[in-house]
Amino acid sequence: MTTAQPNFGLRHFRAEREADWQRLETLLDLVEKKSPKRLTNDDLIELPRLYRATLSALSIARETSLDASMIAYLESLSTRAYFILYGCRDSLWRQIGEYFASGWAAAVRGIWGEIALIAALLSGSALAGYVLVATDPAWFSALVSPELSGGRDMQATAEHLRSTLYDRPEKGGLEVFATYLFTHNAQISILAFALGFAFGIPTFFLIAQNGIMLGAFYAVFVPKGLGYGLTGWLMIHGTTELSAIILAGAAGLHIGRAVAFPGNRTRFAAAGEAGRRGALVMIGVVIMLLIAGLLEGFARQLIVADIARYTIAAMMLAFWVIYFMLAGRPQRG
Template sequence: MAELQLKSHRFRAEREADWRRLERLLDRAEKSGVRRLQPAELLEIPVLYRQALSSLSVARAISLDQGLVDYLEALSSRAYFFVYGARTSAWTRIAGFFRHDWPEAVRGLWRETVVAAAITALAAVVAFGLVVRDPDWFYSFVPQALAAGREPHATTEFLRGTLQSGKDHKDGLEVLATFLFTHNSQIALYAFAFGFAFCVLTAVLLVANGGTLGAFLALFAQHGLAAPAVGWLMIHGVTELFAVTLAGAAGLSIGWAVAFPGARTRMDAVMHVGRRGALVMAGVVVMLFFAALLEGFARQLIQADWARYAIAAATAVVWGAYFYLPRGRRRAR
């Protein structure tokens, strides 16, 4: 035991100065940035890193005390990430997300996106037809709290007035936008999270969302207000519905991986699609924030139907071009 302690002491005494030097350089680089290091110091770090690895190998081979081995392992790990790790700024990573990562993830889910959009559209058409034939069906698709007086027994003038709400009441729009962002984000997150239940709950949520849309449109159409109602909904609805559809697509991809993992294990399959789904959902939150601004501000302040349609068309073109237009190949990192 005494001999082992003596070996450890001599080993540390001969090499500790280099370890401490490497530790100080890493501390400075992590706290102040790589640019604060001198060129000679940058060249010194790889040399010290290799020496630390050699010391770690010897320490393990001759069974030195565990505390020294743990210290060298931690130091070598820090140096490894400095020498070999990709060092990019936060702004570079954010730019890479919006330029490549998010659009590529969305394009990778194009099949699921088509399915999610089809489910939503079919539910909207069915709900529209049922409410037109029998207005009592309206309450099967729209909760009374959400209807806020926009119900089959409402007058045409009242319904027309709801399409112009906000023109003379601009105060509190910030609160409305915040509420809408929170509410829509919850729907999108549920659509994604429910995918684990073999796609069933995600599909149900998409059906409910489409049914609500169809029922509202049927209500206004019966009062001759279909065109203004579509403009009122689509000024923000293009972005919002697309975001919820993408969230549903991400959820469907997870549910499909759970049900049919293929050659992978079920856990590996879920992890594979989950990474892509996480990228999509990060972007969906951005889309819903933008939709909340349109719904909380633009829809309330812009009253002309043509302007609402123009904004809806512009957002559709922008999102479609952003996600699906061909772009240059991504440069290797």
């Protein structure tokens, strides 16, 4: 008698509601395997009612500790119905448009603290690299590899350094150069983001390393009177490229901070939330690096006038600042 009563209650519970579950499952299969357009007007009206009825049955089943397999079935059915009713039904192009209209900028604004910290780290390490090499030129070879310096080292003459800034390249090959630069910078940025999972510590080292190398190059050019030219040569693409690297490092640090300090959440949940925001930032970072690669591979090589380089650099910086500050914000008034 003690086991018959629960079994009877389970059969009665199922018999009262199973027709609705089967009907809901049929409609969901129709939408998932064929098309929502196959639903009639009556089906569209019936679908929300069946979903609510299934949720009610699931709630009762959980409270009364009914059969575990039935609870799992109702959970699966409810989840499928939820995504059909409330999931994103926008087209791919609409989702892309919403990402650039608001999603990317909102994600960037959500990590502004990490952005400020990474920007300060990059600037500070660049200053440290400059001071080290200016104080003791022997530091240059320790900080910058010969492959990266390409002859722009402490022994280079002013004429040679000037030629690297202003001489036009030989015809052809720029598209290959632009592709190489995009690939190289993308690898650095993705690495800075990925290393964030290790509490952000490797990200700090990677950003600092790039800043120190930047400062070391300034210590080569500035004593030759070429600091102004070097800045224009760098910033025509650097306002986009360095901004992208800062965003990538900040996204990685955002994840590291969530892992180290999850608050009331579990570390897994905190890392997941931060990872989703960071992923939104990184999608845009790749776009920025593509633009920077084109500017670096083409514009920097073909435009040799300082004023033109500075103008392009200022315009790009203004564009990114305005976009990230204002895109997607609600209109006032």
